[in-house]
Amino acid sequence: QQQVKQSPQSLIVQKGGISIINCAYENTAFDYFPWYQQFPGKGPALLIAIRPDVSEKKEGRFTISFNKSAKQFSLHIMDSQPGDSATYFCAASSGWETSGSRLTFGEGTQLTVNP
Amino acid sequence: KAGVTQTPRYLIKTRGQQVTLSCSPISGHRSVSWYQQTPGQGLQFLFEYFSETQRNKGNFPGRFSGRQFSNSRSEMNVSTLELGDSALYLCASSSMPQGNGYEQYFGPGTRLTVT
Numbered sequence: 001q002q003q004v005k006q007s008p009q010s011l012i013v014q015k016g017g018i019s020i021i022n023c024a025y026e027n028t029a030f031d032y033f034p035w036y037q038q039f040p041g042k043g044p045a046l047l048i049a050i051r052p053d054v055s056e057k058k059e060g061r062f063t064i065s066f067n068k069s070a071k072q073f074s075l076h077i078m079d080s081q082p083g084d085s086a087t088y089f090c091a092a093s094s095g096w097e098t099s100g101s102r103l104t105f106g107e108g109t110q111l112t113v114n115p
Numbered sequence: 116k117a118g119v120t121q122t123p124r125y126l127i128k129t130r131g132q133q134v135t136l137s138c139s140p141i142s143g144h145r146s147v148s149w150y151q152q153t154p155g156q157g158l159q160f161l162f163e164y165f166s167e168t169q170r171n172k173g174n175f176p177g178r179f180s181g182r183q184f185s186n187s188r189s190e191m192n193v194s195t196l197e198l199g200d201s202a203l204y205l206c207a208s209s210s211m212p213q214g215n216g217y218e219q220y221f222g223p224g225t226r227l228t229v230t
Contacts, residue, residue: 032217043119043205043221044158089158096212100170101146101219103207105158 004092006106014114019077021109023090026071030092034103035064035075038087047088048075080113087111117142119208119222127228133194136225140187140208146170147189148219149181152203161204164189165211193227201229 005024013019023033031052036044050057050064050073057064063076077084090106093099120139128134140147148171149161160173164183181191187208193200203226207219 034218036221041223043223046218046220049218091158093217095217100163100165101148101207101209101211102160102163102171102173103148103150103158103219104160107157 004090004104004106006090006109008109009107010110010112012112012114013080015080015082017080017113019080019084019111019113020074021088021090021111022072022074023106024070024072025092025104027092027094027104028071029094029098030104031095032093033064033066033073034091034093035062036089036091036105038089038108044089077111080111082113082115085111085113119206119220121204121206121222121225123225124223125226125228127230128196129230130196130198132196133192134196134227135190135192136204136206136227138189138191138206138208138222140189140206141220144208144210144220145187146209146211147183147187148207148209149189149191150205150207150221151175152205152224153201158205161191196229198229200227202227 034049035047037047038044061078066073088109091103146165148163163171167183178194183189203224205224207221209219
């Protein structure tokens with residue numbers, strides 16, 4: 001029940017295209033859903049995050065869509081650029097009182113944006 | 116503000132040895148979490164420290180331990196190293212439970228290789 005399932009495992013898109021990565025969770029206590037971007041040799045960097053009281057959050061070219069009833073959330077990268085090529089992780093947390101700062105991560109998606 | 120720093124960045128150890136990794140959180144952050152990242156298991160939560168107390172622990176054997184100092188700096192220790200302990204060890208800090216504490220920021224990691 002603590003798992004977060006992420007798909008696809010890898011994704012190849014053309015420059016200017018839309019990249020879509022999906023995640024699903026089971027634990028209804030999760031109330032914070034961040035996405036992280038990781039480049040080789042670096043630690044994960046927080047990209048964007050959403051709480052379940054909104055269905056969508058947009059920051060620049062990155063958008064999170066959240067479906068509470070389906071227990072799914074997704075990351076959309078508009079106008080994908082070669083510099084976006086990285087591994088993306090979704091994650092979930094159930095808050096300080098329940099689990100402190102603990103994040104449960106998805107398996108990761110290797111995104112390649114071809115020029 | 117300076118980010119999360121981890122030392123050393125790379126480490127090579129022999130089976131049976133022990134190792135200590137260090138993490139300095141972002142100034143003002145009191146919560147420090149540790150994660151293990153491997154190609155096979157992904158990002159897995161090790162433990163979290165807050166105010167020098169372990170607040171959460173993941174599903175890892177007792178060979179993995181940690182501590183936090185009064186200045187919020189944290190160390191993790193792995194005793195009796197096994198080949199399977201080869202991984203990228205990541206430290207993350209957050210301002211939990213204050214402010215926008217849900218946001219966690221990762222360091223660059225320590226790459227541990229066990230031979």
